[in-house]
Amino acid sequence: MPTDQQTFAIVGAGLAGAKAAQTLREEGFDGRLVLLGAESERPYERPPLSKDYLRGEVEREAAYVHEAGFYTEHEIELRVDESVVGLDAGRQELALKSGERLGYDRLLLATGSMPRRLSIPGAELDGIHYLRTFADSDALRSRLDAGARLVVIGAGWIGSEVAASARQRGVEVTIIAPHAVPFERVLGREVGAIYRDLHRDHGVEMLLGAAVGSFEGDGSVERVRTQDGHTVACDAVVVGIGATPRAVLAATAGLAVGNGVLVDGRLETSVPGIFAAGDVANHLHPALGRLRVEHWDNALHQGPAAARGMLGSDDPYTRTPYFYSDQYDVGMEYSGHAAGSDRVVFRGDPATREFVAFWLADGRVLAGMNVNVWDVTEAIQALIASGSQVDERRLADPDVPLTDLFHHATLGEASS
Numbered sequence: 069m070p071t072d073q074q075t076f077a078i079v080g081a082g083l084a085g086a087k088a089a090q091t092l093r094e095e096g097f098d099g100r101l102v103l104l105g106a107e108s109e110r111p112y113e114r115p116p117l118s119k120d121y122l123r124g125e126v127e128r129e130a131a132y133v134h135e136a137g138f139y140t141e142h143e144i145e146l147r148v149d150e151s152v153v154g155l156d157a158g159r160q161e162l163a164l165k166s167g168e169r170l171g172y173d174r175l176l177l178a179t180g181s182m183p184r185r186l187s188i189p190g191a192e193l194d195g196i197h198y199l200r201t202f203a204d205s206d207a208l209r210s211r212l213d214a215g216a217r218l219v220v221i222g223a224g225w226i227g228s229e230v231a232a233s234a235r236q237r238g239v240e241v242t243i244i245a246p247h248a249v250p251f252e253r254v255l256g257r258e259v260g261a262i263y264r265d266l267h268r269d270h271g272v273e274m275l276l277g278a279a280v281g282s283f284e285g286d287g288s289v290e291r292v293r294t295q296d297g298h299t300v301a302c303d304a305v306v307v308g309i310g311a312t313p314r315a316v317l318a319a320t321a322g323l324a325v326g327n328g329v330l331v332d333g334r335l336e337t338s339v340p341g342i343f344a345a346g347d348v349a350n351h352l353h354p355a356l357g358r359l360r361v362e363h364w365d366n367a368l369h370q371g372p373a374a375a376r377g378m379l380g381s382d383d384p385y386t387r388t389p390y391f392y393s394d395q396y397d398v399g400m401e402y403s404g405h406a407a408g409s410d411r412v413v414f415r416g417d418p419a420t421r422e423f424v425a426f427w428l429a430d431g432r433v434l435a436g437m438n439v440n441v442w443d444v445t446e447a448i449q450a451l452i453a454s455g456s457q458v459d460e461r462r463l464a465d466p467d468v469p470l471t472d473l474f475h476h477a478t479l480g481e482a483s484s
């Protein structure tokens with residue numbers, strides 16, 4: 069069937085969905101293109117929701133993926149407030165909340181993820197916040213008056229960023245988290261300790277190695293009680309304990325799922341013609357194996373890659389995972405995947421909060437994190453991709469350009 073008579077549908081009007089729609093038009097798809105979103109907003113980016121937008125420093129407008137007129141201009145039928153409630157993969161048909169049924173020729177699932185929720189006594193009290201949407205960020209911001217007391221449950225990226233933003237607004241903050249240091253699972257103890265100290269230096273109370281037991285209060289949350297009986301008085305709570313992929317549509321339609329929607333190298337699901345991208349996609353990365361990445365860069369690039377797949381491209385998605393975080397005056401970028409690393413090498417002194425950390429296994433760089441050091445991401449990613457054995461002393465030496473090191477490593481290997 070000629071493409072101008074085809075319908076491509078995208079479920080999920082977030083970053084991955086919006087970028088996929090843009091790419092389909094850029095690559096010449098001239099059929100009907102429907103972008104369906106459960107939220108009442110046009111697609112927007114979420115990173116500002118825990119950072120400058122939460123602090124009230126930027127307007128909503130700054131977070132939108134495209135200008136308001138973009139979708140009409142490109143004949144993209146953006147349907148906001150329209151949840152997809154069913155998928156019949158055999159008939160190639162979607163069931164919409166409004167009762168409409170929409171047939172499709174190719175489908176992209178870009179349904180993202182949602183915050184994992186705590187189900188403990190008091191979980192239903194007012195003042196307990198989760199953070200995923202504009203509305204969540206607005207509601208939380210209204211609690212961040214100077215002098216208010218906020219408890220943050222979880223010391224992952226969202227919890228830590230919210231803690232930093234709240235401190236910047238003069239709020240008293242206590243973080244309660246089960247690990248010994250923030251980001252222990254991703255960064256390990258040594259690097260996580262740098263973030264623990266950063267928050268302490270900014271006056272955050274850290275209750276680490278502690279599990280939350282209950283929320284208490286009369287209608288609204290007034291206290292958090294840990295499992296070992298410690299109580300922290302508060303006016304509001306933010307729970308940031310991770311996210312779960314929104315894979316229910318795929319699962320009930322019989323697509324292969326398992327920690328997200330399982331997709332192959334080119335982001336196609338177990339049902340030909342149906343693709344998945346962004347937070348919801350559990351992708352078979354050609355170099356790194358199965359990965360589900362819940363980060364902005366992944367949504368930004370997987371959306372377009374899936375769009376090209378929908379148009380018949382066989383190219384696999386090969387990008388090195390990347391994310392960034394801003395807390396206080398400390399910005400960082402992380403590239404790679406450190407699972408299986410056996411040591412960390414620092415370039416620069418971590419105590420100055422201006423350094424690069426590298427995670428190595430068998431002398432090869434698996435991941436790198438630049439903290440307040442900029443314009444090195446490309447070189448770090450090239451180093452990772454090269455798989456070269458590196459000289460640790462040169463890796464640690466800020467005077468040796470990373471690109472030199474990579475060339476030397478490659479030449480060294482070639483000549484040995």
Ligand SMILES: Cc1cc2nc3c(=O)[nH]c(=O)nc-3n(C[C@H](O)[C@H](O)[C@H](O)COP(=O)(O)OP(=O)(O)OC[C@H]3O[C@@H](n4cnc5c(N)ncnc54)[C@H](O)[C@@H]3O)c2cc1C
Pocket residue numbers: 079080081082083084085104105106107113114115116117118150151152153178179180181199200201226314317345346347348361362363364365367390391392393394
């Ligand atoms: C507060 C916050 C801060 C973040 N900060 C950073 C950061 O600093 N750096 C970083 O790298 N990453 C960050 N992230 C992660 C990043 O925002 C996500 O990885 C990215 O949003 C994923 O995009 P997505 O399009 O896959 O999913 P989403 O952005 O979740 O969009 C999916 C959309 O699909 C909709 N949807 C779901 N089911 C249906 C359905 N059945 N029918 C219709 N629509 C549906 C949802 O309502 C949602 O609008 C942050 C996330 C949050 C929440």
